[in-house]
Amino acid sequence: MYKKLIKLMKNIAIKNNIVLWMSFVLLQIAVIGPFTPYAATNAMQPTALWVFRIIISIVIVLIVGKLSEKADKFNELEKKKAYEDVTTGYHNLNKLKVDLNSEISSKKYSSISIILFKYENMDMIRQYVNFEVGDKSYIKLHEIAGEFFCDICVYSAYGNKIVIMLPGYNINDAYSLAKKFIQQTKNPIYIDDLPISPVIKAGIVNYPLHETNVDNIIVMLGKSLKLSDMTHNDVMIYDDMAEKDKERYYQDLVSLYHALKGNMFKMHYQPIVNVKTNQVESAEALLKWNDSNHNNMSIAELIKIAEDAGFINEITKWVIKNVIDQIKIWNGKGIEIPVSINVSARDLSDDTFIDYVKDCISKNNIKPKNIQFELTERSIINDGETAAKTLKSLKHMGIKISLDDYGTGHNSLKNLVDFADKFDYLKIDKIFIDKIIKDEKLIIVDYIINAAHRLGIKVVAEGVEMIEQIETLKTVDCDMIQGFYYSIPLSPEELEEYLLIFP
Structure with a gap:
């Protein structure tokens, strides 16, 4: 009965604390040690033996106690590391998640706003000043944030970001505070007598307005900050519609890539008519996406997506091959018509293009x-x-070059002069043609045409839709016209029929 009781107490002690167990063993030895008989003779133990056992037990307890103490300190240190940013000493993202979960679970606040600040130019400071100054300025921003918001809600994240949790604050209050904090940080901070001007941007997410799951809230914080970068605003509240636009953009990107690989594009051709002879001088090749889900996507949107994704070169090459194949077909039918193809800056820098x-x-x-x-x-x-x-190189091959959308860029006249010997044609953008009937726009167009002619360049007016525009363009000696007045973009077969009417 006694042995069973000892065993039960020992099991309970082991489960709770090893030091408690060792103390219990020591007590057991001290109290009943002398009465514990030898196994062989059943005689009582000598005093020296059980005293020795007590001393050994004390040593063991002390050793185990020290080890247990060190283990506890180690666990505390590891826990601290898990919840603390090494650079700043402030709580990190792991602690934010724990605290945010705790606040949500307590149901004490009906609204909790979280602000993510990004130290935009921290890497630049590290690179051009030094790494230490960059880190010190980052720590200083935490201190400023601690004074502004209160230390209890300031967290470090991702190496150059600061997170502020604001229990009880709605989205409008958080936005106002974020703006005020950024305004405060516009004043230079001094690190080792060196003035540093931080550039700060912010994204804001609110519980439960945007999300109730903590992990999703953290993801949304990053997305709201990206919206700040995209819109060039210093503070952005998470916008679900903007996120949907990004998702749609990504879907368009994937669809565009598959369209290229699946040969889902087709070419249309818009005639360019000589003003004096009323004959088709050439045609512009326009890419069309043969996909019912993207019928409303403009050529400009398509090209922009392809440029952003980095495969505009592949699309341009697809267009060049198909246009040249079509020219060969037309040549076989006795039709010889120059075709213009749009190329981008990326195409010109592609080593394989020529x-x-x-x-x-x-x-x-x-x-x-x-x-x-x-x-x-x-x-x-x-x-x-x-x-x-x-x-x-292209001119040397005998290929003609056109400067498109003239007048919409910066330093248009300078660009025209600098590259005058490279261009054969200049196309005046539709924004000038739309209001050419008004005197002020006519003066600009007249000036462009005269300048181009003096440089030996022919001029095409784009986006012509009315007879009045044509008559006006004739008075300023415009060479060619392109627009819906003469024709919309046509399929290869439709263009062949059109040339029968306007040879």
Whole structure:
């Protein structure tokens, strides 16, 4: 009975604390040690033996106690590391999640707002000043935030971000505080007598307005901060519609990629008519997406997505191949019409672009003069030296070059003069043509045409839709016209029929 009781108490003690168990063993030895008989003789133990056992037990208890104490300290240290940012000493994202879960579970507050501040130029300071100053300025921002919001709700995140949890604050109050904090940080802070001017942006999410799950709230904080970058606003509240737009953009991107690989594009051609002869001088090749889900997507949107995704070069090459194939078909039918193809800045900087064009022309045995490339002012501004080199190579091949959307870029006249020897045609943007009947717009168009003609460049007016515009353009000696007045973009077969009417 006694042994069973000892065993039960020992099991209970072990489950709770090893030191408690060892103390219990020591007590057991001290109290009944002398009465514990030898197993063999059943005689009582000598005093020296059970005293020795007590001493050994005391030593064991002390050792185990120290080890247990160190283990507890180690666990506390690990817990601290798990919840503390190494650089700043402030609580980190793990602690934020714990605290936010706790606040939500307590149901004490009906609204909790969370602000994520990003120290935008911290990496630049680390790079151009030094790493230590960058870290010190980051820590200083935490101190400023601690004074502004109160230390209890300030957290470090991701190396250059500060998170503020505001229990009891609605979204409008949080927005107002974020704006005030950013305004306060616009004053330089001094690190080692060096003035540092932090650039701060913020994103805000609210519980339960936007989300009730803590992990999702953290994800939304990052997304709201990205919205700040996209909109160039210093503070952005999480916007579900903006997020849906991003998701739609991504879906369009995936669909566009599959369309390219699945040959789902088609080409249409819009005639360009000579003002004096009323005959078709050339045609512009326009890419169409043969997908009912994207019928409303403009060419500009399509190109923008492809440029952002980095595969505009592949689309341009697809267009070049298909246009040259079509020119060969038309040549076989006795139709010879120059076709202009839009190219981007990325195309001009592509090392394989020139060779690809040469190869397509050579394989199809067509005349290079029947190919024209159109590029915008933005294309030549980005990298003028590379653009000039590529354009020179194309001109040397006998390909004609057009400057598209003229007048919408910066320093348009300068660009025209600098690249005058590279261009054969200049296309005046539709925004000028729309109001050409008004005297002030006519003066601008007249000036552009005169300047182009003096440089030996022919002029095309884009977006012409009314007879009054045509008559006005004739008075300022415009060379060619493109627009819905003459024709919408046509399929290859429709263009063939159109040429029978306007040869």
